[in-house]
Amino acid sequence: MELHYDITKQDYIDFNLNYYTNNAVVQRSILITRIATAAIVILGGTALMYWVKGLNIWSAAVYLALAAVCFFGTPWYMKRKVVKNTERILRNANNKQLCGPKTLILREEEFELKGENEDMVYQYEGVQRTATDAGHYYIFFDEFSAIIVPFSAFADAQQKQDFYNRITAHIEDEALKC
Incomplete structure (x- = not known):
């Protein structure tokens, strides 16, 4: 099977x-950040108002509102930072080859990814896990990087299913398959 497709900035x-x-460690870190930020705002604001002798129901309400903004706004802010940082990385001259036309050739024992300044051969046994979203398959060989295969690369649903079956054939744990 041979797939030809383009990887865009939006794919990354x-x-x-x-x-x-979907990463549990990332989500746990964000939760801790949300809680810590809200607690710092509440405790710091209360201490400040107590120290300047301005602690009353209104100042407490203001700091509670600020803590709520911090708690509920952190996921939005972090998501925005992910997008901005990805765009910044892709603008870097050393990363220009990440986007553009790709060819993925599936063979019996291995598959090959070809693109600008890249020609990598991967063993099916090396696939640690797969993931998917509304428009892509992600094939992970380690915790942080993956081969991105957009669904637009497939001619039909049968080709998409055949691809999935070949890529996930050597992953024993069903939980690691998308």
Whole structure:
């Protein structure tokens, strides 16, 4: 099977957002940040108002509102930072080859990814896990990087299913398959 497709900036943004959304460590860090930020605002604001002798129901309400903004706004802010950082990385001259036309050739024992300044051969046994979103397959060989295959690369649903079956054939744990 041979697939020809283009990887765009949006494909990389989608990959990073998928990772941001589905990685337990990232989500735990964001939760801790949300709680810590809200607690600092409440405790710091209360201490400040107590120190300047301005602590009353209104100042407490203001700091509670600011803490709520911090708690509920952190995920939005972090998601925005993921997008901005991905765009910045892709603008870097050393990363220009990440986007553009790609060819993925599936053979019996291995598959090959060809593109500008890249020609990599991967073993099916090396696939650690796969993930998917509304428009892509992500094939992980380690925790942080993946081959992105947009669904637009497939001619039909049968080709998409055949691809999935070949890529995931050597992954024993069903939980690691998308």
